[in-house]
């Protein structure tokens with residue numbers, strides 16, 4: 001019998017069965033190729049990356065650019081292999097014993113539970129209201145009553161798509177103790193347009209996590225970043241191995257960030273598709289669509305299982321939650337694909353809804 005780490009056996013695994021569907025709308029990726037101008041620059045840049053050397057300059061080029069954009073110093077920026085790695089390490093750094101409580105809304109990003117468990121901390125989920133909005137006072141009370149080491153909020157929220165305003169975020173920060181670290185996961189903020197990064201200078205216990213995987217379409221490159229006080233980035237940085245980022249991904253993200261204006265039309269397309277599809281889906285019998293400020297929609301469907309099977313048969317992958325969260329058991333989450341892709345899955349859903357009705 002192999003002597004694994006205590007607790008590992010009971011740890012839930014992320015469902016990583018990510019099949020390449022003909023229409024893949026299950027992971028909130030960007031379904032468009034990189035803008036041609038950016039692609040050309042990326043390819044040229046990759047040709048000159050010194051891959052015989054450990055990464056160095058590439059890391060500092062990117063942190064320097066990001067810091068400048070936010071009016072911060074490079075010491076306030078820390079990069080990770082996707083924001084996943086950063087979030088996992090932040091949980092690790094504020095965990096370590098059951099006495100360390102990590103508070104987050106539920107439903108939210110499913111990995112928060114897993115990271116809390118992996119960090120050997122106690123997860124304290126705060127249920128969202130029936131309409132999936134967050135009661136700010138309930139959240140603040142849970143944080144304070146538990147003397148949380150870490151509070152986490154995903155804004156806009158995955159998988160519900162709902163948002164809080166910057167003043168809501170500030171209300172939470174004003175009402176929790178400075179001994180609680182507050183992690184704001186802004187993975188989808190480019191689709192919402194209202195970031196709370198402006199609060200960083202005022203609240204030294206705030207961390208904002210961002211990713212290149214969604215609006216910038218770099219899910220495969222695995223690059224994310226966190227913004228925080230130097231004291232926090234230095235402490236979290238201790239949990240990373242040396243040279244944890246690879247220079248190829250860093251170079252790709254560096255060019256994309258330099259050329260971020262080129263991605264604005266992509267972001268606009270994803271937003272307008274989300275609006276168009278929400279309007280269409282709302283009209284289908286048995287379908288209810290939650291408000292979303294992201295690149296995906298959460299939809300409540302009667303007979304969800306039959307619909308998912310029908311989509312699977314047509315090689316269309318959407319995200320469903322039958323096993324991981326009871327409150328989402330009749331829901332599917334659909335990321336916005338291209339207009340043609342969206343028309344295709346919608347056609348099947350319409351036929352399904354009408355056939356049933």
Ligand SMILES: Cc1ncc(COP(=O)(O)O)c(C=O)c1O
Nearest residue numbers: 082083084109158187211213224
């Ligand atoms: C809310 C949220 N945070 C973080 C991530 C992780 O993204 P990545 O590791 O690709 O940066 C995701 C991915 O789906 C997400 O939905």
